[in-house]
Amino acid sequence: MSLIATLARLEAVATGRAQPAATVRHRRLSDRPLVFVPLTTAGETGAPLGALVGTDRDAPRLLVVPQPRDRDQRFAFLAELADVVLPHLDSFAEAVETAERTDTDPETGKRVKVEVDLCVDAPQIVVPSRAGLDLVRLLGRSMRFRRTAEQEPETPYPAPPRVPLLGRWLTHYGERSRVPGSSLLLALTDVLSRHWATGQSTVEDQHLGALLAWIDPPRGESGAEAAARAERERDAAGQLLCPPAGPATDPAFDNKLLAPAIERYDRARTALAAAEDALRAEDLLAALTAAERDIRELVESRTRPTWDAVWRGLDLLRALPEGGHVEERWTRDRWSFTAHRDRITAGEPPQPRRDDAVTAANKLAGREREQARLEAQEALDDPLVMAARRLAGEAFAGEVTEVVMAYSEGRRPSPRPLVTVRTEDRPHLGERAKVYRALNGKAQTAEFAGYEGAPEDGVLVLRIMDKMGRGKEPEPGSLPGKGDAVCFTLFEHEQRGGAKLPDPEQTPWTHGGPPGEPVAEIPDAVTEEDVL
Structure with missing residues (x-):
């Protein structure tokens, strides 16, 4: 909890x-x-x-x-x-x-x-x-x-x-x-x-x-x-x-009401089954109907x-x-x-x-x-749920204080802007940890680049990694601006699929395979409890 x-x-x-x-x-x-x-x-x-x-x-x-x-x-x-x-x-x-x-x-x-x-x-x-x-x-x-x-x-x-x-x-x-x-x-x-x-x-x-x-x-x-x-x-x-x-x-309810009512119903049904007189059977049928109505x-x-x-x-x-x-x-x-x-x-x-x-x-x-x-x-839909994740150190919210343009190294440098965020939360961030924020229904990834000043000051530097377009300059709206309120999570917004499992025919013997010919399901056997 x-x-x-x-x-x-x-x-x-x-x-x-x-x-x-x-x-x-x-x-x-x-x-x-x-x-x-x-x-x-x-x-x-x-x-x-x-x-x-x-x-x-x-x-x-x-x-x-x-x-x-x-x-x-x-x-x-x-x-x-x-x-x-x-x-x-x-x-x-x-x-x-x-x-x-x-x-x-x-x-x-x-x-x-x-x-x-x-x-x-x-x-x-x-x-x-x-x-x-x-x-x-x-x-x-x-x-x-x-x-x-x-x-x-x-x-x-x-x-x-x-x-x-x-x-x-x-x-x-x-x-x-x-x-x-x-x-x-x-x-x-x-x-x-x-x-x-x-x-x-x-x-x-x-x-x-x-x-x-x-x-x-x-x-x-x-x-x-x-x-x-x-x-x-x-x-x-x-x-x-x-x-x-x-x-x-x-x-x-079982002892005082239900059990007596079912007992009356059983007696009426037994008496009706044993009746030989037509007039008597008509009265017993009425009694059985009344007993069933009581149960209903x-x-x-x-x-x-x-x-x-x-x-x-x-x-x-x-x-x-x-x-x-x-x-x-x-x-x-x-x-x-x-x-x-x-x-x-x-x-x-x-x-x-x-x-x-x-x-x-x-x-x-x-x-x-x-x-x-x-x-x-x-958590993304509900601020109250997100607050619980923030208290647990799995997310943080704050205000952008500075955005500095930077680029990756290589033959074709890509934009990797540095965003400084001031927060009162205490996220559990490790070196180069990945964090994510919602952007137009997708998750934008950032990398934790370090603290500005002492960690207790709560000033984080993040390097934006994707969702900025294919050009040399980030597309408009793809970066937060100075003074914007932002919320980043340490958990991914979409889950990746796991390793592919083998086909059932390739199941190893340690897991009950490979299976033989499919066996038709057998219906449940009739037990004494099934028969009145």
Whole structure:
């Protein structure tokens, strides 16, 4: 945690209100996000109990599994979820624009530019908290290998046709959420805590109600008081007034309300199955319908407060202006969405359970590169973030006091002007260290030439190295002038690619290769826990 973040948390404690950790919004917010508020049972990992899902804050779609241990009901829930999510994804897949992409020519091996289709926009999914991200990945992993009756007529417990397709999309979104700066799948608590610092721990920030209480407390109440009330206050029946932000449920709800309701549902279903009299069966069907309705009301009572809290948090985020580099990162999300759409259209198999060594290394390197790029871009977009880098000695700001023209040595001397900067910051500069400043959307490189006077005086001499044109004299606007305020960073603004990895066929034996013939993925075996 940076010094700025620590100070912001201390100030939040002192003032009783969350303090801004950013002056701009560093994540993309879609005009029509798909909000997904899941609820799972406490006794079985990943067993869905219900969900609220949709794009209309006033009319969410309620999905319920009356008996979570019933495999057929769980598949029906997933199929109903697919009926909501897949049309939303498909609505973004048709509108495309022509874009250029650098690719490798298979004949010559050279890098060439080709024109391809790029989706104009991409669908965004928002879940309440980080636990929702884990559930999306778990659902994707459990669904994408399911066999349908069309694929294997003899398969036991066939899944509805749309379930494996939804699993592939959820897997893609879950993987994309691991890429720093991506906005395809957002956990609202992570986004809010990135933009506001509260007076509680980062673990407590995962409670959406408590987090919102710090950011926007009721009038006349401090954030700490409102957060404590959101976490602990219960009604006369002993139920939390602000339920957890899913997918976990409160034990008091499980024991006092949910378990008896499911037991009534099971008894009614068993009695209906054993009924032999038509009139008796009609009464039992009414009892079963009433029991199912009770469970639906219970699920809605736990998910609706979280649903409203998610939209309230989105409203708070929309009040912040969007950062300058957010659109660039969203374009990479659009490329990711378009590429996965093309893979599905081409009939490629689902994502494997485990990546091979080369793919895993590429993913890790890509995420490290995106993390460094995100940190650099957030600092360039946000003075508050840049202040943290300046305190850490990774950047400095000051005023230009002198510009002296100088040239490099050689047959064709190039301009290498010396710029003197007075700063109160204390950057960690070594001999001939490279520093960078933003110039017309690009990074201009300078070299630290030394101090003018004693180092504690804070007068630095920098040698500008590039972005001055091809002429003998620097182009107008390419150099700072005397009296200009400048900000230089010790970190690069764009990250370089790493060493090229071998093809999967050339993977050394120490990393599991070379791979043999591709093996088709085998569906998960049916266990005793899968059968009611």
